[in-house]
Amino acid sequence: xxxxxxxxxxxxxxxxxxxxxxxxxxxxxxxxxxxxxxxxxxxxxxxxxxxxxxxxxxxxxxxxxxxxxxxxxxxxxxxxxxxxxxxxxxxxxxxxxxxxxxxxxxxxxxxxxxxxxxxxxxxxxxxxxxxxxxxxxxxxxxxxxxxxxxxxxxxxxxxxxxxxxxxxxxxxxxxxxxxxxxxxxxxxxxxxxxxxxxxxxxxxxxxxxxxxxxxxxxxxxxxxxxxxxxxxxxxxxxxxxxxxxxxxxxxxxxxxxxxxxxxxxxxxxxxxxxxxxxxxxxxxxxxxxxxxxxxxxxxxxxxxxxxxxxxxxxxxxxxxxxxxxxxxxxxxxxxxxxxxxxxxxxxxxxxxxxxxxxxxxxxxxxxxxxxxxxxxxxxxxxxxxxxxxxxxxxxxxxxxxxxxxxxxxxxxxxxxxxxxxxxx
Amino acid sequence: xxxxxxxxxxxxxxxxxxxxxxxxxxxxxxxxxxxxxxxxxxxxxxxxxxxxxxxxxxxxxxxxxxxxxxxxxxxxxxx
Ligand code: SF4
Ligand code: SF4
Numbered sequence: 001x002x003x004x005x006x007x008x009x010x011x012x013x014x015x016x017x018x019x020x021x022x023x024x025x026x027x028x029x030x031x032x033x034x035x036x037x038x039x040x041x042x043x044x045x046x047x048x049x050x051x052x053x054x055x056x057x058x059x060x061x062x063x064x065x066x067x068x069x070x071x072x073x074x075x076x077x078x079x080x081x082x083x084x085x086x087x088x089x090x091x092x093x094x095x096x097x098x099x100x101x102x103x104x105x106x107x108x109x110x111x112x113x114x115x116x117x118x119x120x121x122x123x124x125x126x127x128x129x130x131x132x133x134x135x136x137x138x139x140x141x142x143x144x145x146x147x148x149x150x151x152x153x154x155x156x157x158x159x160x161x162x163x164x165x166x167x168x169x170x171x172x173x174x175x176x177x178x179x180x181x182x183x184x185x186x187x188x189x190x191x192x193x194x195x196x197x198x199x200x201x202x203x204x205x206x207x208x209x210x211x212x213x214x215x216x217x218x219x220x221x222x223x224x225x226x227x228x229x230x231x232x233x234x235x236x237x238x239x240x241x242x243x244x245x246x247x248x249x250x251x252x253x254x255x256x257x258x259x260x261x262x263x264x265x266x267x268x269x270x271x272x273x274x275x276x277x278x279x280x281x282x283x284x285x286x287x288x289x290x291x292x293x294x295x296x297x298x299x300x301x302x303x304x305x306x307x308x309x310x311x312x313x314x315x316x317x318x319x320x321x322x323x324x325x326x327x328x329x330x331x332x333x334x335x336x337x338x339x340x341x342x343x344x345x346x347x348x349x350x351x352x353x354x355x356x357x358x359x360x361x362x363x364x365x366x367x368x369x370x371x372x373x374x375x376x377x378x379x380x381x382x383x384x385x386x387x388x389x390x391x392x393x394x395x396x397x398x399x400x401x402x403x404x405x406x407x408x409x410x411x412x413x414x415x416x417x418x419x420x421x422x423x424x
Numbered sequence: 425x426x427x428x429x430x431x432x433x434x435x436x437x438x439x440x441x442x443x444x445x446x447x448x449x450x451x452x453x454x455x456x457x458x459x460x461x462x463x464x465x466x467x468x469x470x471x472x473x474x475x476x477x478x479x480x481x482x483x484x485x486x487x488x489x490x491x492x493x494x495x496x497x498x499x500x501x502x503x
Contacts, residue, residue: 172440173440174440175438175439175440175441177436177438177495177497325439325440326439326440326442326463327439327442327443327444327459327461327462327463328439328459328461328463329439331461331463332459332461335460335461363459363460363465367439367463367465368439369438369439369440
């Protein structure tokens with residue numbers, strides 16, 4: 001039993017090696033509750049993959065579908081280069097994630113569970129394979145567990161792209177005219193939940209909804225994993241209760257005490273000025289500041305860095321990661337990256353580029369089949385706001401030292417598709 | 425069509441199918457304009473069925489789209 005306000009929760013009992021099934025039973029005890037949608041609803045659990053949608057609503061939607069086969073898809077794709085929470089979680093408590101998935105399968109009546117990890121992540125694949133074997137040795141379960149390894153791409157972790165992969169081996173997001181939309185593998189409805197969400201479900205299955213609510217707030221109960229990087233002495237994954245002040249979280253990672261800004265939510269998230277660091281870390285408190293918890297990523301930008309350069313690098317990478325299905329995303333995102341590049345390199349049209357960025361952001365928003373371009377628009381808009389004075393300096397030709405240095409804060413994988421992009 | 429229709433419609437686009445040929449903007453200029461990359465931007469405003477001209481041009485656009493990316497969606501107009 002984990003105490004009601006004890007942390008960590010999903011990382012409880014972590015030893016540095018994944019817990020075996022026997023150790024897992026010892027640490028967490030048996031599953032106490034039969035699968036029930038009411039328990040999920042009472043817990044108020046929301047998804048930890050980025051969108052923050054209520055988990056019970058999704059489960060209800062899939063539970064209401066007819067069909068003798070249903071899927072629960074565990075999304076551990078982790079497309080964000082700055083996110084490490086899912087692999088840390090599976091490296092510690094793989095069985096907790098699988099417990100949660102089985103509980104969800106019980107709630108919606110699913111007979112198959114598909115766990116998805118990107119194939120560039122062999123360590124995590126190993127842990128999961130091992131955990132699945134252990135479970136299969138112990139009992140012949142009603143739900144079958146399968147492991148899938150789609151290729152790693154940013155958008156491959158988007159839920160419709162993931163289901164598309166399972167259905168058709170294509171990691172491309174699907175067009176969904178109406179939301180909420182029931183994703184299907186063949187004819188079978190699929191419930192897609194993030195790995196961390198499943199782990200929380202695994203705990204709710206044991207200790208119940210009121211235990212779960214003893215941390216966090218009314219609307220964001222429980223705890224969350226955050227991946228902290230950038231200007232910190234210990235880049236790490238921490239488990240924090242919702243509504244913990246950001247400053248406390250940063251202090252635990254040994255962050256720069258006087259940063260310029262933090263990037264919250266991931267590469268499709270938003271910059272937050274450091275004067276807001278006393279804000280509680282939950283969606284309700286962050287929403288008025290145009291920010292959100294997102295995929296649980298925090299990147300710290302020091303005073304010596306340059307937010308414009310970081311935004312430009314991230315935008316360029318995100319533009320490369322577009323699935324190039326929709327025009328506004330395929331052409332709009334590179335255009336945004338070009339405009340940002342004009343703001344950071346010596347050129348005369350920096351002022352025009354800044355004006356164009358505003359127009360292009362509104363031209364792109366909401367016009368893709370998935371939310372990928374909207375995330376980038378959010379990032380760029382927040383940069384225009386938070387770094388407004390600094391951009392003004394750039395426009396007037398006063399470039400900061402950081403904009404010429406090759407030392408950067410945000411980890412961006414190399415642009416392998418750059419050549420292709422230029423050619424197109 | 426014989427049947428008297430109340431309510432209205434919106435023009436909806438599947439951005440995955442659309443390849444930016446731009447026929448729709450020529451056929452239904454009131455409802456569609458093109459962005460700087462040549463992809464259609466829809467107004468998204470519901471149009472009452474009583475607006476026959478708009479209804480006609482929208483139907484042309486839907487039929488004229490080489491990728492069949494456009495669709496007419498019925499909506500209830502709340503007054
Ligand atoms: S919006 Fe972008 S990433 Fe999403 S489906 Fe369209 S092209 Fe792909
Ligand atoms: S006609 Fe069809 S394919 Fe061409 S721009 Fe319009 S919607 Fe896109």
